[in-house]
Amino acid sequence: MKTSHRTGAPDEAPAESRQKRLIRPGRGRRPRLRSAEGQDSGQVERPWISPRDLWTEALSGVLARPVRSALTTLGTVLGIGTLVITIGVASTAANQIVGRFDALTATSVTVVVPPPPPSSDAVPLADWRGVDAVDRLAGVESSAALAESDKTAAVQVRANDVVTPGGVSGQTLAVVAASPSLPTAVRGAVTAGRFYDTGDIDRHERVAVLGDQAARLLGIKGVADAPAVFFDGHSFTVIGILGGFQREQRLSTSVILPPTTARDRLGLDMVNRVLINTSLGAAQQVARQSPTALSPNNAKALTVLAPPDLSKARKGVQGDVNGLFLVLGLVSLIVGAIGIANVTLVTVMERVGEIGLRRALGASRRQIAGQFLMESTMIGLLGGVIGASLGVVVVVSASALKDWTPVLDSRLALGAPVAGALVGLLAGVYPALRASRMEPVEALRAPS
Structure with missing residues (x-):
């Protein structure tokens, strides 16, 4: 019987040919994880979480504490609502001021003899x-x-x-x-x-x-x-x-x-x-x-005293009034952003155990950061929608009580929800980074 010079199990292929090549869905190859010594660990990097799953996780986090989420949303509602109201009322008032300027000053001529x-x-x-x-x-x-x-x-x-x-x-x-x-x-x-x-x-x-x-x-x-x-x-x-x-x-x-x-x-x-x-x-x-x-x-x-050019006067009045109230609206919006950042940071501190468990189960830093960013963005978006709606209602109601013609830029009403979402996104950056930097072991050891 012919004996083979091979003993034991058949020879294994070289390391490069033995390891599997897995493809990440929609993103090409999945790179392998390496150990501290630089050797392949044989594990595959965690896949990116889908946007749908990220949205679901963020929505669950927001609904888990409905009262706190509502109070946090209220800050954005007040900020966006104040911004819409102040700019809307300022534009309406400026229109009335210019209208009265047109009716009185712009039609008055004096000849001095x-x-x-x-x-x-x-x-x-x-x-x-x-x-x-x-x-x-x-x-x-x-x-x-x-x-x-x-x-x-x-x-x-x-x-x-x-x-x-x-x-x-x-x-x-x-x-x-x-x-x-x-x-x-x-x-x-x-x-x-x-x-x-x-x-x-x-x-x-x-x-x-x-x-x-x-x-x-x-x-x-x-x-x-x-x-x-x-x-x-x-x-x-x-x-x-x-x-x-x-x-x-x-x-x-x-x-x-x-x-x-x-x-x-x-x-x-x-x-x-x-x-x-x-x-x-x-x-x-x-x-x-x-x-x-x-x-x-x-x-x-003879000396003639005539009114100035109406177009320049109109732009000047509207610009001054709008600039003044715009500053007040932005201050209110900043206050709302600080409220979102504060509450989101407190939420991160309270969910240390949850963050550690997610990291231990395979969640990456980006996934943790993305979840908290999505939560703060959702709160800002919801506050922007409600605030813009309330602001439009207040401007129209105030104009009706004064028998004024409401003047409100449609771009402001439509862009307010986007501004709210952007404010929520920016407000959640620091809390999300704080959450993503937590190590699984330290997070699990922290008191809940």
Whole structure:
């Protein structure tokens, strides 16, 4: 019988050919683990956990402590909700501010008429009839001329002609002359009586209209009894009280006279200013044309006060308001992120035993870190969805109560959940790294 030179078991193949080559699903070859001496241990590296399993594990971790998870989510809800509310309310308020700016300032033009040079044949640069020419300009809704002087800027006015010893002799008020279209030009309203008309002007009637504050100072509440005011040795019958000034509020403490009466009694005749109200968008054009309409031969001598460019003003107002409230919203969001990080870190410390057991059963550091990152991201995402929804509801409700038009960028409402998830992800980085660095033996020895 032929004996073989081989003894015992058949020769084994070399180490490289004896070891199995296993393929990691979807990722190519699975590298083998090596011992401390650098030799192959024969074990295969743990496969990556699938996203579905990672999601399931994270969801189980979140639902294991529902009360704590709810409180942690509340921090993100407050942060995202505050961000959406503040930016939404800021945009809505800015829109209202700009709207009011458009309605008042952007349609107001003032033409300042300087006094003529001192000479014997000095002619006023503008007269009362020039207002009619301004009214015919395209885009002009109303206009009125005013005549003022330093001599009539502080006049002692009394409500009666009887001076009692120790009593108040009167009030120091301004006396001005104005065209009959003044109530419309100042966007005011006659609260008592009436304003003088062209008939009163043509007849040189000694009548006066008081600003509402001037009437209150003089103790005049109505004109039914035809009250009179006295100054400079003249008496004037009060036929009306003008209030609700949206332009030239200082006229509320003035005595307003017809132009002819002011010229005859006080020598107040020269027009100093012309107030013009325009339709929206026509202010710049009216500002260029009104000096020529008032004084064709001396248009360059007049000074025009026109509103600034609306587009720049609108962007400036909205930018300032949005920037202010954006800072407040980001601060709230940072507070929510700190809350997530704190609670996640506490959760890691409480689950040391679980982490050690998972590591001992074969979980890798990346799997542990991924689980806690997924948990914090889920909390942030849930808080972002709830916070964005509540923020939109609050903005719409607040706008409805104020009769405002809600202004809310749809990108903000849709991006808020993503921002919440990102905040949760960033907040969970340190706790996840802390959990992944735990050694299995030390984690299992730690008290639960």
